[in-house]
Every structure is written in C-alpha cells, then in structure tokens.
C-alpha cells in the first residue's frame with residue numbers, strides 16, 4: 001500500500017533502510033526544514049546552510065530517481081516541527097503507513113514515537129544500518145563489563161568486518177594500534193596541503209544569502225563556505241584526502257599549528273554524519289590505499305580507528321547510556337560559559353586560535369576540541385550543559401549522538417568515567433609540546449605562577465586539588481597526585497591563588513589578560 005517515507009536531515013543516503021523498498025510509483029518521500037531543528041541550539045550558520053543545502057540536493061536526486069518528494073522548506077512551506085510537517089503531509093497524502101529510519105537522537109526518537117498515537121497510521125521505525133555495528137552488538141559488548149573502553153569494541157569490529165585483518169585472523173602489521181608512531185610535532189618547515197573546497201552552487205548561494213537574516217540567533221561566519229553538499233562532491237573529498245593528506249595523517253594526528261586549521265585531518269565527519277558518505281566506503285578506501293602501497297600502516301590504521309573504532313563506540317555508548325546521559329555533572333561544575341566562546345576574544349593563543357577557527361569554519365580538529373577547548377572547560381569547571389550545547393551548535397558535524405559522548409564523557413569526564421579511564425586534563429606543557437601556539441602567546445607555558453604564567457598550568461593543579469576526593473584513587477593519576485603531594489605548601493598556595501584569580505576575572509566577565517610586570 002502507499003506509504004510516506006519520512007527522511008531526516010542526517011539521513012541523506014539512497015541506501016537508507018526506510019528507502020530501500022520504496023516504490024516511486026506509489027510512495028511519497030517527506031522531508032522538512034522545521035523551525036525547531038534550526039533553533040534548538042544556536043547552530044553555526046555554515047552548519048545550517050550545509051544541512052539544508054544537502055537536504056535540498058538530496059530531494060532533487062530523489063526526484064530525478066522518479067520519486068514524489070513532499071518537501072517543506074523553511075522559506076515557502078514553513079513548519080514548526082517534524083510532527084507539524086507530517087500532519088500537513090498527511091492532509092495531502094492520506095496514507096495509512098509511515099516509514100522512517102530511527103532518528104539519530106533521543107529527542108527526535110521521542111517525538112517520532114508519538115506519531116502512531118497522534119495520527120491514524122501504522123508506524124514502521126527501522127534500524128539505521130549505515131553503521132558497522134547494530135545497537136544490539138554494543139549492548140552485548142556492554143553486558144557484564146565493568147568498563148566500556150573503545151579499544152575492545154574496535155578490535156571486535158576489526159574481526160567482524162575483516163578491515164585491516166590478515167587471513168589468519170591477525171591484525172595487519174601484527175599490531176592493533178600504532179598510536180605510539182602518531183604523536184609527532186609538525187616541523188617548522190612543513191605546511192600541510194589544504195583540503196578540497198567546493199564553490200557554492202545556486203542552491204547553496206541562495207541559502208547563504210538568507211541565513212544571516214533568517215536565523216538571527218545562529219553563530220559563526222557564513223562567509224568562506226566551501227563544504228560539499230552532494231554525494232558526488234563528497235566522494236571527491238575522500239579521493240583528495242587519501243591522496244594528499246592521509247599519508248601523513250598518522251604522524252601528525254595529534255599536532256596543532258597556527259599554520260593550518262586542518263593539518264592532515266580528513267574533514268569528512270559532516271559528510272559521513274549526514275549520510276552523503278557511508279563509513280564503510282570511507283574505511284575501505286583508506287584500507288585500499290594501504291594495501292596498494294600508497295599510505296603507511298600507521299596512517300591507515302590511525303584513520304580507520306577513528307571511524308570503525310571511535311565513531312561506532314560513541315554511537316553505541318550514546319544509546320546504551322539512555323536518555324538521561326548528559327544530565328548530571330560528576331564534578332558538580334557550574335561555571336557559566338564565558339563570552340569569549342562566542343567571539344574568540346581571549347589572550348590565550350591556543351584557545352584564541354581554536355575558538356576563532358571554529359567560529360570561522362564550523363570546524364576544529366580533534367585535538368583542538370579535546371586538548372585545548374575541552375581541556376580548558378574541564379579545568380575551569382564550566383557547566384557541562386552549557387559546554388555541550390556550545391559544541392552541539394558550533395561544529396558542522398555536530399549531532400547529539402556523537403557530540404554528547406565526546407564532550408560530556410571524553411572531554412569533561414562529567415559522566416564520572418563511564419567513557420574515559422581518566423580525565424583528559426593537561427597543563428600548558430602538553431599544548432607547548434604538541435603545537436606551535438605558545439611561541440606567539442603572551443603567556444609563558446614554562447611558568448606556573450606570576451603575571452605571564454600560562455593559565456593552563458595553575459588551572460591544572462587547581463582541578464586536581466579540588467577534585468582529589470573523586471580522582472585521588474585513579475591509578476592513571478597516581479603520578480600527578482604524587483607530584484602534588486610532594487610540592488611544598490607555599491608553591492601549592494601560590495598555584496591555587498593564581499588559578500583562583502584567573503577564574504575570578506573570568507567570572508566577572510573580564511577576558512583574562514596576562515598582566516605585564518613593571
């Protein structure tokens with residue numbers, strides 16, 4: 001019988017479970033740009049344009065395949081919510097069955113679950129099988145395990161998919177993990193090649209012209225938009241990445257530099273998350289490059305681990321933890337998000353770069369997100385709810401299922417260690433080792449106290465000291481706590497005072513500045 005197939009903005013794959021058996025002769029595909037989705041956080045302008053443009057292009061592709069697409073664009077057919085859009089669609093197409101692939105977040109799943117009661121329809125919610133592992137595989141993995149660590153889930157998926165595996169069941173290169181090769185600092189004379197960008201076509205251009213005015217609460221710059229919005233262009237982005245950046249992806253995976261906001265990273269997360277690319281094809285392309293001798297194993301494994309390992313693991317964790325994951329704060333952190341998160345106006349060079357690049361490009365690479373911005377939020381005790389909302393708003397690839405475990409679990413340790421075995425807390429010395437930010441900073445990463453001491457240093461000790469009851473027994477923090485205990489009382493007091501004076505300035509709404517001596 002005739003059905004409505006409801007396709008969401010992160011389901012732009014023609015192989016989607018809800019479209020697989022669709023019949024162009026009788027089914028109607030419904031897509032919508034509801035106001036609620038554009039405004040539930042102040043999304044980055046490039047993120048809004050990216051999603052809406054990719055949706056409009058996808059609708060065009062479906063029409064070319066012969067489908068009738070009932071599309072509620074926000075300009076000519078405004079809707080408030082997905083439910084509102086379905087109600088209008090059912091008026092025009094009074095069908096008895098609605099089919100949808102399960103939404104990527106609890107909020108929308110809750111809304112969709114009410115449809116069978118609200119409307120006179122049967123509702124078929126299908127699993128999203130664009131991932132390597134069904135949710136049941138994560139549930140099985142989690143059963144009877146005290147600790148849910150990525151590494152074991154990843155190895156399991158290497159085995160079940162055969163990716164980077166030898167015929168005898170051993171991992172290619174005889175090792176599961178090449179991380180120890182992947183911590184190089186970028187040499188001064190090395191300049192990473194730029195990623196492939198795409199000139200906005202008429203659909204994207206129209207959105208770019210309207211987005212600033214139509215979404216006044218959105219954040220970030222829309223100028224300089226160069227994201228792919230079609231599958232064809234996203235496929236070109238994979239090829240370009242594999243040829244130009246994957247070979248050194250592993251070596252410089254953890255590096256940060258003022259010379260490049262993208263280093264050797266892929267910039268594929270947005271495309272994968274909205275469905276323009278499938279994780280399987282991206283991993284297989286990297287594996288082929290390794291097997292054809294184009295890239296070394298540390299690059300191929302390092303990259304594949306991000307998608308087959310981290311991406312699958314965070315997705316499993318998000319659904320496994322339930323809808324209340326993200327609602328509490330292990331450290332009882334309550335400090336409001338400082339204003340400089342929205343304008344980058346902060347004297348700390350690493351934070352300034354990471355936040356400004358985020359607001360300019362809707363992108364920052366993993367180490368900037370984790371070890372600069374996330375680390376700062378963790379050490380200074382920012383409220384996890386506000387921090388998570390910020391991350392959900394500002395990145396091109398931000399959808400709750402992937403953003404929340406990464407921010408709340410990994411960066412903020414706000415789940416008390418369900419995701420990470422220890423907080424990713426680091427002082428300025430780590431940032432200095434992994435980046436070239438510090439040489440051009442008004443602060444000194446080698447100083448702990450004094451007017452030009454790097455704030456990360458005192459904040460690091462302040463964080464460990466104030467959370468000693470919760471973290472003191474963590475075996476992975478034994479060394480820093482021993483160092484803290486062995487410090488003399490005056491040094492400790494000076495560090496605590498240094499951190500408190502920084503936090504006080506921040507609480508007063510002042511952008512902390514290094515005060516000059518003399």
Ligand code: FAD
Nearest residue numbers: 265266267268269306310311366370397398403406407411
């Ligand atoms: P690369 O570094 O080139 O990695 C390749 C691919 O691996 C990515 O495209 C992505 O699909 C996947 N990947 C890498 N790391 C992760 C990870 N930790 N979790 C899931 N997938 C991963 N990623 C998102 O897709 N959406 C988010 O909202 C998001 N929020 C984050 C928030 C914080 C605090 C942190 C620390 C990380 C977050 N990440 C998020 C993970 C990671 O930073 C991004 O996936 C990555 O920076 C995207 O850029 P890229 O495509 O150049 O990635």
Ligand code: DLZ
Nearest residue numbers: 008009032033034037038051103104105
């Ligand atoms: C994030 C987002 C935005 C900004 N706009 C839309 C939209 O117009 N239509 C849509 O279907 N989805 C949008 N999304 C993604 C949703 O908020 C949500 O994350 C997904 O629908 C979950 O599967």
Ligand code: SF4
Nearest residue numbers: 348350428438441454
């Ligand atoms: Fe960041 Fe400190 Fe280095 Fe400045 S000195 S760039 S604040 S780590």
